[in-house]
Amino acid sequence: MSAILIDGKARAARLRAEVALGVAEIVSVRGRAPGLAVVLVGEDPASSVYVRNKGVATREAGMVSVEHKLPADVGEDALLALVATLNADDAVDGILVQLPLPRHIDADKVIAALDPAKDVDGFHPVNAGRLMIGQPALVPCTPKGCLMLIEEALGDLSGREALVIGRSSIVGKPMAALLTAKSATVTVAHSRTRDLAGHVARAEIVVAAVGIPAMVQGEWLRPGACVIDVGINRVVGADGKGRLVGDVDFASALPRAGWITPVPGGVGPMTIACLLANTLQAARARA
Ligand SMILES: Nc1nc2c(c(=O)[nH]1)N[C@@H](CN(C=O)c1ccc(C(=O)N[C@@H](CCC(=O)O)C(=O)O)cc1)CN2
Numbered sequence: 001m002s003a004i005l006i007d008g009k010a011r012a013a014r015l016r017a018e019v020a021l022g023v024a025e026i027v028s029v030r031g032r033a034p035g036l037a038v039v040l041v042g043e044d045p046a047s048s049v050y051v052r053n054k055g056v057a058t059r060e061a062g063m064v065s066v067e068h069k070l071p072a073d074v075g076e077d078a079l080l081a082l083v084a085t086l087n088a089d090d091a092v093d094g095i096l097v098q099l100p101l102p103r104h105i106d107a108d109k110v111i112a113a114l115d116p117a118k119d120v121d122g123f124h125p126v127n128a129g130r131l132m133i134g135q136p137a138l139v140p141c142t143p144k145g146c147l148m149l150i151e152e153a154l155g156d157l158s159g160r161e162a163l164v165i166g167r168s169s170i171v172g173k174p175m176a177a178l179l180t181a182k183s184a185t186v187t188v189a190h191s192r193t194r195d196l197a198g199h200v201a202r203a204e205i206v207v208a209a210v211g212i213p214a215m216v217q218g219e220w221l222r223p224g225a226c227v228i229d230v231g232i233n234r235v236v237g238a239d240g241k242g243r244l245v246g247d248v249d250f251a252s253a254l255p256r257a258g259w260i261t262p263v264p265g266g267v268g269p270m271t272i273a274c275l276l277a278n279t280l281q282a283a284r285a286r287a
Contacts (some may be wrong), residue, residue: 003257004228006149010264012269016061023062026283035064036094036120036275037086041079041105042072047098054096054272061276063283064091071287076105079215080113087115093283094120096275099170104213105227117286120278123169131177145176145270146207146228147182153226153259158183163199165189165216165247166209171230175207196220208247218252227253227260230267 012272027033036058040051051067058065068082079097086095095118111119116126122140130137151157162184166172172188179186189199191210200206200220208216209230221227231247246263253260261267 001255003254003260004153006153006228006259006261006266008145008149008261008266008269011067011149011152012145012273015270015273019273020061022280022284026280026287027062032284033062033064034093034279035066035091035230036096036279037066037067037068037077037089037092038098039070039082039086039095041070041074041098041101044100049102050272051098054275057272057276061280063276063279068094069180070113072102075189076109079105079110083110083113087113087118092118093286094279095119096121118282119197120282122174122277122278128169128174131174134181137253138282139178139274140170140174140237141271141274142171142209142230142267143178143207143279144274144277146171146230146267147178148274149228149261149267149270150179150205150207150226157205160184161202162186162205162207163189163203164207164209165178165200166211166230167208167240168209171207171209175209179205179207183280206248210247212247213245214247214249216248216253218249218254218256221253221256224258226257228256228267229263230260232263232268250280 023101034118038051038054055065055067078111086092095114097110114124116124119127120139123230127137141212162179164172164176167188167190176186189196207227207228213233213235229246229248235245237243244264
């Protein structure tokens with residue numbers, strides 16, 4: 001048996017089309033398209049690509065995208081001043097500061113300076129707290145997209161055994177909160193977890209977000225599990241060419257899983273589609 005491949009690109013395209021319809025509606029009511037401000041500090045090649053792709057997707061959905069590119073040595077104060085300006089700008093419905101930031105900048109301080117109502121990444125402590133206590137919030141894009149893919153594969157998640165591998169504020173923790181809100185029984189594994197293979201073997205849902213290439217072995221999986229691979233790891237193959245691999249060993253997982261996301265083409269496209277959905281949500285709330 002071979003797992004069903006979860007097509008994140010196709011699901012993301014559907015979500016983007018839904019967002020575009022919502023944008024047209026808000027434009028007809030409010031007379032102005034939602035505006036997203038994206039801040040990029042430095043010239044990290046991957047971040048530059050993500051920011052460019054976000055700009056393209058935002059405009060394709062009918063929204064306004066404004067990119068602010070700052071040099072890698074920009075001071076924290078200057079970045080905080082830009083955030084304050086964007087917070088106060090009525091044409092800006094959503095603000096996103098691309099991560100990672102250079103080491104001399106305190107990312108937590110910058111995120112905390114965002115207006116929570118414009119925090120379309122869902123990283124602000126107010127949004128993180130609301131998610132934890134089950135109140136309406138802007139939810140981080142990657143786990144939001146993962147949940148959509150899981151629900152589409154499995155339907156009702158109530159009582160399902162879920163394992164989230166990784167406890168970052170961007171993916172692991174919000175993912176665990178979202179699955180808990182759907183009444184799944186959630187375990188969070190991390191670098192200190194003993195017997196990771198044993199936890200994986202019990203899980204009907206595995207979300208791998210550790211950033212270690214092919215760490216999760218297919219033989220560990222419970223047969224038929226729904227495997228969501230958040231990892232985007234650049235490795236050099238035996239042929240000397242660079243390629244992307246996830247946190248799950250795809251070749252060994254494919255015959256054992258029930259559903260699996262590929263890398264690329266799984267979770268990644270959902271991240272950007274959910275950013276558009278969050279920007280529309282923020283614009284609606286502000287309208
Ligand atoms: N402020 C934020 N910073 C970062 C986030 C985020 O959600 N907000 N997430 C990641 C990067 N990221 C978006 O910013 C992102 C990563 C990957 C993809 C994607 O579509 N990946 C493709 C492969 C792309 C490639 O070839 O490199 C895929 O998986 O199919 C989109 C967005 C960290 N920073």
